[in-house]
Amino acid sequence: xxxIEIDGKKIATESGSTVIEAAHEAGIYIPHFCxxxxxxxxANCRMCxxxxxxxxxxxxxxxxxxxxxxxxxxxxxxxxxxxKGVMEFLLVNHPLDCPICDQGGECELQDLAVGYGAxxxxxxxxxxxxxxxxxxxxxxxxxxxxxxxCTRCVRFGQEIxxxxxxxxxxxxxxxxxxxxxxxxxxxxxxxxxxxxxPVGALTSKPFRYTARSWELSRRRSVSPHDGMGSNLxxxxxxxxxxxVLPLENEEINECWLSDKDRFxxxxxxxxxxxxxxxxxxxxxxxxxxxxxxxxxxxxGLSQISGGAGAAHIGALATPHSTLEELxxxxxxxxxIGSSNVDFRLRQSDFSMDGKQAGVPxxxxxxxxxxxxxxxxxxxxxxxxxxxxxxxxxxxxxxxGAQANVVHSADDDLLMHVANKAIVAPDAMVDxxxxxxxxxxxxxxxxxxxxxxxxxxxxxxxxxxxxxAQGKNVAVLLGNFAQQHPQAAQLQxxxxxxxxxxxxxxxxxxxxxxxxGGYLAQAVPGAAGLNxxxxxxxxxxxxxxxxxxxxxxxxxxxxxxxxxxAADMVVALSAYKHHASDYADVLLPIAPxxxxxxxxxxxxxxxxxxxxxxxxxxxxxxxWKVLRVLGNLLKLPGFDYDDSxxxxxEALGGVAVAGxxxxxxxxxTLQLPSAASSGLQRVSxxxxxxxxxxxxxxxxxxxxxxxxxxxxxxxxxxxxxxxxPPGSEVKLSQGAxxxxxxxxxxxxxxxxVVRVAAGHAATxxxxxxxxxxxxxxxxxxxx
Amino acid sequence: xxxxxxxxxxFLLLELLKGMSVTxxxxxxxxxxxxxxxxxxxxxxxxxxxxxQRRYENGEERCIGCKLCEAxxxxxxxxxxxxEREDGTRRxxxxxxxxxxxxxxxxxxxxxxxxxxxxxxxxxxxxxKRGDLYYTKPMLLAVGDKYEEQIAKDRAADAKYR
Numbered sequence: 044x045x046x047i048e049i050d051g052k053k054i055a056t057e058s059g060s061t062v063i064e065a066a067h068e069a070g071i072y073i074p075h076f077c078x079x080x081x082x083x084x085x086a087n088c089r090m091c092x093x094x095x096x097x098x099x100x101x102x103x104x105x106x107x108x109x110x111x112x113x114x115x116x117x118x119x120x121x122x123x124x125x126x127k128g129v130m131e132f133l134l135v136n137h138p139l140d141c142p143i144c145d146q147g148g149e150c151e152l153q154d155l156a157v158g159y160g161a162x163x164x165x166x167x168x169x170x171x172x173x174x175x176x177x178x179x180x181x182x183x184x185x186x187x188x189x190x191x192x193c194t195r196c197v198r199f200g201q202e203i204x205x206x207x208x209x210x211x212x213x214x215x216x217x218x219x220x221x222x223x224x225x226x227x228x229x230x231x232x233x234x235x236x237x238x239x240x241p242v243g244a245l246t247s248k249p250f251r252y253t254a255r256s257w258e259l260s261r262r263r264s265v266s267p268h269d270g271m272g273s274n275l276x277x278x279x280x281x282x283x284x285x286x287v288l289p290l291e292n293e294e295i296n297e298c299w300l301s302d303k304d305r306f307x308x309x310x311x312x313x314x315x316x317x318x319x320x321x322x323x324x325x326x327x328x329x330x331x332x333x334x335x336x337x338x339x340x341x342x343g344l345s346q347i348s349g350g351a352g353a354a355h356i357g358a359l360a361t362p363h364s365t366l367e368e369l370x371x372x373x374x375x376x377x378x379i380g381s382s383n384v385d386f387r388l389r390q391s392d393f394s395m396d397g398k399q400a401g402v403p404x405x406x407x408x409x410x411x412x413x414x415x416x417x418x419x420x421x422x423x424x425x426x427x428x429x430x431x432x433x434x435x436x437x438x439x440x441x442x443g444a445q446a447n448v449v450h451s452a453d454d455d456l457l458m459h460v461a462n463k464a465i466v467a468p469d470a471m472v473d474x475x476x477x478x479x480x481x482x483x484x485x486x487x488x489x490x491x492x493x494x495x496x497x498x499x500x501x502x503x504x505x506x507x508x509x510x511a512q513g514k515n516v517a518v519l520l521g522n523f524a525q526q527h528p529q530a531a532q533l534q535x536x537x538x539x540x541x542x543x544x545x546x547x548x549x550x551x552x553x554x555x556x557x558x559g560g561y562l563a564q565a566v567p568g569a570a571g572l573n574x575x576x577x578x579x580x581x582x583x584x585x586x587x588x589x590x591x592x593x594x595x596x597x598x599x600x601x602x603x604x605x606x607x608a609a610d611m612v613v614a615l616s617a618y619k620h621h622a623s624d625y626a627d628v629l630l631p632i633a634p635x636x637x638x639x640x641x642x643x644x645x646x647x648x649x650x651x652x653x654x655x656x657x658x659x660x661x662x663x664x665x666w667k668v669l670r671v672l673g674n675l676l677k678l679p680g681f682d683y684d685d686s687x688x689x690x691x692e693a694l695g696g697v698a699v700a701g702x703x704x705x706x707x708x709x710x711t712l713q714l715p716s717a718a719s720s721g722l723q724r725v726s727x728x729x730x731x732x733x734x735x736x737x738x739x740x741x742x743x744x745x746x747x748x749x750x751x752x753x754x755x756x757x758x759x760x761x762x763x764x765x766x767p768p769g770s771e772v773k774l775s776q777g778a779x780x781x782x783x784x785x786x787x788x789x790x791x792x793x794x795v796v797r798v799a800a801g802h803a804a805t806x807x808x809x810x811x812x813x814x815x816x817x818x819x820x821x822x823x824x825x
Numbered sequence: 826x827x828x829x830x831x832x833x834x835x836f837l838l839l840e841l842l843k844g845m846s847v848t849x850x851x852x853x854x855x856x857x858x859x860x861x862x863x864x865x866x867x868x869x870x871x872x873x874x875x876x877x878q879r880r881y882e883n884g885e886e887r888c889i890g891c892k893l894c895e896a897x898x899x900x901x902x903x904x905x906x907x908x909e910r911e912d913g914t915r916r917x918x919x920x921x922x923x924x925x926x927x928x929x930x931x932x933x934x935x936x937x938x939x940x941x942x943x944x945x946x947x948x949x950x951x952x953x954k955r956g957d958l959y960y961t962k963p964m965l966l967a968v969g970d971k972y973e974e975q976i977a978k979d980r981a982a983d984a985k986y987r
Contacts, residue, residue, distance in 0.1 A: 142891030142938045143915040185913070252909045255892050 270552025272644030318660025365640030382571025401704025406549025423521020516546025
């Protein structure tokens with residue numbers, strides 16, 4: 044500890060910290076623009092100049108390390124003179140357009156100009172003009188003359204985003220921030236630059252000119268998208284969500300937010316919102332009252348359970364639904380006598396059901412990811428599936444951790460990857476077995492007999508060698524691995540690798556409530572059918588909660604066939620969607636901002652939130668709809684007054700931490716005998732196609748990440764098929780086929796075609812994994 | 826003695842003449858009472874009457890939708906909605922003043938960075954049914970267009986004090 048004195052206040056601070064850190068810790072404010080606690084020190088705005096005794100001139104507090112006995116004055120005549128001088132210089136070229144600036148009212152420059160600026164400018168000459176730039180549909184760089192060149196956005200890209208998309212070009216008065224060669228900013232974390240910008244140079248494009256900061260009320264919420272459960276500050280005006288900002292939570296999202304969490308609010312007022320209950324009568328949709336719609340549903344369900352039997356009723360929910368919704372859905376189904384309820388719609392291997400020791404989770408708190416020194420990332424489109432988690436891994440790698448990747452696609456993770464093994468999906472189990480065997484050899488440990496037979500390749504050996512050195516190993520199973528047809532085998536092997544390496548094993552939760560779904564018991568158990576079986580053997584009635592089967596299910600072909608074959612489909616959805624073709628009742632439910640609820644994130648953190656605005660039109664929170672439906676069906680125990688009592692019942696008063704367990708018993712290791720022939724499909728769920736809300740967020744849909752999917756293959760595969768890149772091909776799986784353009788990506792393994800799932804353009808295809816036929820269409824090929 | 830004095834005083838009608846002298850003085854003094862509506866009181870250039878929205882000389886509306894007037898209005902009489910116009914500028918899509926709420930304090934005028942919202946010298950207006958005194962943007966602009974000459978003259982007179 045070092046003792047210093049700031050403004051006469053004696054402070055003991057850690058050696059290595061800077062004056063500004065010590066001052067802020069002690070509650071003394073030092074004005075600053077370029078300094079940010081999460082970014083490196085640039086010291087280029089000079090706003091934080093302070094007087095340090097025995098120093099010949101003022102020093103920047105952000106770049107001055109504390110020294111024993113240092114005496115700092117932040118308010119002395121010299122310091123104030125320096126700060127006022129800097130402020131005058133900053134304002135020399137700053138346009139006086141605060142009235143039309145979106146940052147007006149929450150602008151750091153505006154605030155500090157009140158404290159340190161003169162009342163009028165002495166500058167009479169022309170101000171500099173920086174031309175506007177178009178850097179994509181999310182971030183507006185229309186008013187770059189406002190920029191004070193603090194370079195926070197540049198440093199964010201380099202240090203947190205992992206990708207330097209903005210840079211400072213030219214020098215002196217001509218210095219300006221721009222993207223490379225007029226390119227767009229494509230980072231999935233780009234929205235954070237808007238928060239970081241201390242002035243109005245980078246602002247939010249969707250929010251542009253829609254509201255002023257002082258008109259907005261700020262309400263807490265939790266992101267319904269990826270498994271992080273990022274904390275949100277939802278800003279509301281006139282019962283409408285105007286924008287979403289991060290709510291700082293050091294243990295989850297720090298002070299960041301992914302673009303998906305930040306800009307998805309646009310979908311909350313999308314024209315596709317379903318606002319009135321609708322019933323199909325004689326093939327025509329009619330708007331009806333809630334009473335009529337719910338009685339129709341209750342009658343239909345009682346008829347089917349009384350006739351064909353309750354086992355002919357099934358319920359499919361997305362893991363983006365809240366704990367309360369999932370709990371009441373399964374309670375309703377079990378009340379009628381059916382256990383066919385599932386939320387794991389994209390999963391295809393259910394062989395671990397009944398053999399799990401507890402609820403699968405991350406295996407560690409999120410914050411611990413930063414402390415790991417070796418990663419094994421199995422089957423994860425990490426950057427797109429978990430943008431902020433990827434950023435944590437990136438920070439760890441930057442501090443010396445080694446990332447090892449086993450996957451079927453080699454997307455740039457924007458971090459140094461020490462070793463990687465990119466293989467076709469059916470070779471992944473074998474590859475993990477190789478790593479396990481190699482690791483056992485390194486550790487001189489005994490290993491499962493089934494693994495003895497494999498021959499270890501160089502990639503697996505390198506990964507094993509890296510893991511063997513680790514003191515804090517994290518083996519993480521991504522979305523792709525969880526959706527894999529041999530997910531249980533992958534889990535078993537990954538778990539053994541983690542045990543052998545003395546590390547931790549975990550799942551990267553696909554959605555906001557992937558853990559909560561298990562805790563809500565929205566899984567079939569021994570008596571019921573899981574998501575896959577429910578669609579393979581079509582039921583007579585389906586209840587769909589937030590689900591768009593053609594986009595959310597593992598096998599959209601099969602799912603749609605089941606829907607069309609069913610006697611009754613009840614869709615609880617916030618949006619009008621494809622269900623209007625096959626459903627009989629559409630019930631408008633409230634998305635996350637309009638209902639209270641709970642999400643349990645991938646680390647098992649229970650986060651309850653309240654509604655931020657009233658439901659649109661006649662939409663109602665789904666837990667209330669299910670509660671009334673329970674009453675109409677005369678089921679016992681559906682007398683809840685608030686969502687809190689549903690949550691408390693669902694969690695049973697037991698701490699969630701005790702139920703989290705990745706253990707698996709009773710599954711034997713079985714390595715696949717031979718590789719399948721033909722081209723295999725590799726499916727990612729594009730970042731802005733993952734759930735119903737983001738699919739309708741207009742600005743997100745205008746990004747490059749939301750482009751129409753292409754069939755991507757290795758260049759050699761294309762040559763083999765005689766297809767030039769860019770040509771149109773016909774892709775067929777089972778009975779369905781789609782036409783997409785092909786593209787070459789030599790980082791993919793041979794024998795695979797990468798075709799995105801979850802997108803309307805590929806909804807006619809079959810399962811996310813398995814063989815797929817690629818044919819040239821007439822008019823393409825050579 | 827007193828009695829005799831008062832006898833003569835009342836006999837000579839002195840009190841009456843005293844009172845009549847006041848009347849006479851005011852009879853010949855300049856008149857203060859204004860015969861409204863035939864006559865009107867003089868107004869200063871800072872008179873705060875009916876609101877108007879101004880335009881620039883080229884016909885472009887001045888208001889940029891910064892909402893400072895809405896924020897400062899102590900009576901919450903102003904309601905503004907803003908959107909980006911086709912040419913990329915920030916413009917109001919709605920600018921309403923509820924004159925029934927307005928207390929004519931002039932804060933809106935004072936807060937306006939572009940002199941768009943002003944209070945004119947007009948105080949003779951009325952509404953015949955509920956809602957007539959809820960002024961919308963076209964109404965305010967029409968007032969501005971009609972009285973721009975006087976408004977500009979008043980702003981010019983006030984300029985040196987601002």
